[in-house]
Amino acid sequence: xxxxxxxxxxxxxxxxxxxxxxxxxxxxxxxxxxxxxxxxxxxxxxxxxxxxxxxxxxxxxxxxxxxxxxxxxxxxxxxxxxxxxxxxxxxxxxxxxxxxxxxxxxxxxxxxxxxxxxxxxxxxxxxxxxxxxxxxxxxxxxxxxxxxxxxxxxxxxxxxxxxxxxxxxxxxxxxxxxxxxxxxxxxxxxxxxxxxxxxxxxxxxxxxxxxxxxxxxxxxxxxxxxxxxxxxxxxxxxxxxxxxxxxxxxxxxxxxxxxxxxxxxxxxxxxxxxxxxxxxxxxxxxxxxxxxxxxxxxxxxxxxxxxxxxxxxxxxxxxxxxxxxxxxxxxxxxxxxxxxxxxxxxxxxxxxxxxxxxxxxxxxxxxxxxxxxxxxxxxxxxxxxxxxxxxxxxxxxxxxxxxxxxxxxxxxxxxxxxxxxxxxxxxxxxxxxxxxxxxxxxxxxxxxxxxxxxxxxxxxxxxxxxxxxxxxxxxxxxxxxxxxxxxxxxxxxxxxxxxxxxxxxxxxx
Numbered sequence: 063x064x065x066x067x068x069x070x071x072x073x074x075x076x077x078x079x080x081x082x083x084x085x086x087x088x089x090x091x092x093x094x095x096x097x098x099x100x101x102x103x104x105x106x107x108x109x110x111x112x113x114x115x116x117x118x119x120x121x122x123x124x125x126x127x128x129x130x131x132x133x134x135x136x137x138x139x140x141x142x143x144x145x146x147x148x149x150x151x152x153x154x155x156x157x158x159x160x161x162x163x164x165x166x167x168x169x170x171x172x173x174x175x176x177x178x179x180x181x182x183x184x185x186x187x188x189x190x191x192x193x194x195x196x197x198x199x200x201x202x203x204x205x206x207x208x209x210x211x212x213x214x215x216x217x218x219x220x221x222x223x224x225x226x227x228x229x230x231x232x233x234x235x236x237x238x239x240x241x242x243x244x245x246x247x248x249x250x251x252x253x254x255x256x257x258x259x260x261x262x263x264x265x266x267x268x269x270x271x272x273x274x275x276x277x278x279x280x281x282x283x284x285x286x287x288x289x290x291x292x293x294x295x296x297x298x299x300x301x302x303x304x305x306x307x308x309x310x311x312x313x314x315x316x317x318x319x320x321x322x323x324x325x326x327x328x329x330x331x332x333x334x335x336x337x338x339x340x341x342x343x344x345x346x347x348x349x350x351x352x353x354x355x356x357x358x359x360x361x362x363x364x365x366x367x368x369x370x371x372x373x374x375x376x377x378x379x380x381x382x383x384x385x386x387x388x389x390x391x392x393x394x395x396x397x398x399x400x401x402x403x404x405x406x407x408x409x410x411x412x413x414x415x416x417x418x419x420x421x422x423x424x425x426x427x428x429x430x431x432x433x434x435x436x437x438x439x440x441x442x443x444x445x446x447x448x449x450x451x452x453x454x455x456x457x458x459x460x461x462x463x464x465x466x467x468x469x470x471x472x473x474x475x476x477x478x479x480x481x482x483x484x485x486x487x488x489x490x491x492x493x494x495x496x497x498x499x500x501x502x503x504x505x506x507x508x509x510x511x512x513x514x515x516x517x518x519x520x521x522x523x524x525x526x527x528x529x530x531x532x533x534x535x536x537x538x539x540x541x542x543x544x545x546x547x548x549x550x551x552x553x554x555x556x557x558x559x560x561x562x563x564x565x566x567x568x569x570x571x
Contacts, residue, residue, distance in 0.1 A: 065153060065160040072157060074098060077570075078545075079122065081113035084163040089150055091159065092122060094133040100150040100161045101136045105129055107143040116549035116570060122147075125544035127467065128492050128505075128551040140489070140551075141470030142187070144194040144238065176203035180480060181266060181274055183256050184282035185209035186218065188449035188469035190238040192280050195477035197247045205249045206274065208266070211305065212253045214239060219466055221309040222330050223496040226337035232310035256283075256421045261442050278444045278480045281422065281433065282473065285415035285450035285464060290325065294387030299408040303334060304415075312410065318342025320407035323396045325384055327354045329495050331412025332367070335376050336497045338410075346377045346404055348384060348396075358504060359539050360511075363527060366520035367497060374498050379404075415464060417451040428453050432462050437486035439476040446480065448472035454487055456507065463507055465493045490554045503547045505554060506537030515560065517567065518543075526567060530560045538563075545570045 068082040069091060079090040081103050088103030090112045101122075105112055110126035117123075121130045121139055130140035136147030148165035180196060182189045185207045193205055209215070215238040224230040244251055252274075258267040259281075266274045287302035289295065301312050316322065322338050324331050327349035339345045353364040368378065379398070386397045387409055396404045417432040419425075425441060428434055433447040435454050441447050449469030453462045471489050478485045491507045500523060511529040518525030524542035528535050535558045540547050546567045550558075553566060 064164070065151075065162050067158050068161050069159045070157045071098065071154060071159055074159070077117055079103075079113040079115065079117070081111060082161070084161065087163050089161060090122075091152075091161075092117070092133055094120070098152055098154065098159060099133065099136070100152045101131070101147040102150075102165070105143055106145040106147070107141075112147075114545060116545050116552070118549050118552040121552055123548035123552050125548050127494065128548055130552060138198070141191055141474065142467050144191060144470075146198070176201065178203040178277035179275070180205050181276040181279040182207045182282060183209075183266070183279065184284060184449075185211070185215040185251065186282065186284050186449070186469070187215070187238070187466050188284070188473045189280070189282035190215040191470035191473035192282060192448065192477050193247075193249055194239065194243075195474045196480070197249075199477055199481055201477075201481055203277070205247075206252060206276075207249060208252045208254055208256055208268070208274070210253075210255045211307075213237070213306070214241065214244065214251065216306060218304070218306075221306065222303055222333035222337060224337070225306075225309045226303075226312060226316070226334055227340040228313070229340075232306050232313060235306050235309075259422050259424055261425065261445050264444055276444070279446070280473070280476050280480070281419075281441070281445070281447040281451060282449050282469070283418040283421075283451055284469070286418045287411070288414045288416060290384070290387075290409075290411050290413070292384060292386060294389065294393070297387060297389050297391075297393050297409075299389075299393040300387060301408065301410045303330060303410065303412070312408070315408050316341060316343055320344070321405055322346070322408050322410060323348065323404055323406040324410045324412060325396075326412035326414070327351055328412045328414060329355070329493075331410070332371065333496060334410055334412060335371060336374070339371075339374055339376055340498070345375070346379060346406075347371070348382065348398075349378050349380050352380050357509075359502070360514050360527065360529065362514070362516070363502070363520040363539050367502070369521065370498055370500065415450065417462075419451050428460075428462075430462065434460065438479045438484065439472050439487070440479065446476040448476050456487060461507065463491050465491055467492050488555060490551055492551055500541055503540045503544070504537065505539075505547060505550055506535075508537035511536055513560070515564075517564070517571075528560055528563055533559055535560055535563045543567075543571070 066084045074080045074091045074093045090103040092099045105124040115125045123130045129143035138146045151162040153160045216235045255269040257269045322343045324347045335345050356364040382398045388395045432453045435452045439446045450464045453460045475485045508529050513530040516527045526540035526543040529537040
């Protein structure tokens with residue numbers, strides 16, 4: 063053991079972490095119930111400085127993407143992190159805090175005598191989180207992951223934010239887990255496409271004729287982008303964006319100075335508009351709404367997002383349908399229903415997605431082709447569904463939410479219940495969206511509200527806005543208010559009056 067004096071006990075606040083450094087090792091000190099703990103100082107998900115996060119209800123919440131860890135031992139409580147925090151030995155000598163620069167060993171060692179086989183269909187955010195959670199929670203049986211893409215699951219969120227801007231190559235998209243993890247955890251990855259499911263016999267059929275039997279299975283196939291159904295949509299420069307290979311195809315076509323037409327004003331569509339504009343293309347957005355994101359962010363924030371795009375050269379055309387994409391072997395123009403002709407070198411459709419459930423027609427499907435699950439993500443005996451394909455009970459009604467982090471929350475619940483627990487979805491949905499260097503955080507899933515209150519102005523961050531219904535917070539939106547949003551991510555799990563929320567925000571601002 064090699065201890066280093068890093069701080070005084072009195073230096074460590076009660077309500078937040080204190081970052082210290084031993085050589086290149088960043089460590090966060092946390093004070094809870096009069097006891098000190100020392101953990102790795104950067105979030106295992108994306109490296110956020112955890113000392114800038116929030117402490118609430120016995121948890122440390124990451125400031126960037128709202129992963130949560132138990133203060134007592136650093137155990138993972140909420141994604142998008144997939145690992146618990148490394149803990150470092152600590153001693154108090156009088157008022158001096160001494161910390162070892164070598165972490166304690168991981169106490170988890172799953173048993174190896176479990177004869178069951180758990181199959182996960184899909185290796186995206188939800189599927190990978192489910193596999194990691196099963197091992198974390200002690201499952202020692204066989205885990206098989208099946209996915210159409212040959213590579214391990216990767217972080218799709220960077221595709222529209224950083225790959226299309228040229229800041230990151232498509233092949234550099236971070237893997238959610240590296241190959242060493244799958245080898246060490248004895249997780250078998252299978253490249254293939256499931257084409258049929260027989261739930262009563264617990265059998266999966268693959269396109270190449272193989273069959274797999276399972277003790278329990280999780281369906282985590284995500285969503286498929288909606289494609290354009292109009293003349294010219296089959297030209298090679300017409301794209302959708304969901305995968306790393308699609309991002310690579312776009313970037314092999316996109317060159318600075320070219321003209322891009324983006325059809326749709328979804329979050330993906332406008333993130334792509336931001337990225338391609340930063341890459342040097344001329345960008346025109348064909349929008350359904352005069353104010354983007356108003357249904358989620360409200361009018362004021364939506365107008366601020368549009369203004370940010372326009373300040374950076376993005377053009378908007380509102381409420382005009384595309385009649386045709388023209389070109390002889392390659393895209394030349396987009397024709398609108400009002401006769402306007404927009405010259406174009408590439409077209410990108412961001413018009414929503416639909417659940418990837420074509421292989422599961424033997425199950426009862428909802429009208430939108432999603433799979434109805436209970437609050438524990440269960441479809442039927444020994445079968446669970448999570449993420450974009452799952453319609454689950456939330457707020458007293460069936461809900462489907464297409465959020466990256468929510469798929470991972472579902473995954474952890476399903477993993478626990480596969481092992482005999484009875485966990486339900488009681489969390490707060492969260493997502494983030496990136497536009498011209500600004501990150502907008504959103505908590506909740508409010509379809510209606512009777513009040514919006516702001517601290518700061520959406521046009522000039524930092525700001526935070528609270529959406530209220532009957533005096534309670536139902537959602538929040540913010541830019542550059544990471545600690546406050548981290549606090550709300552935990553506190554909004556219980557009814558939170560607007561007045562109390564503002565007191566909490568002011569206390570950490």
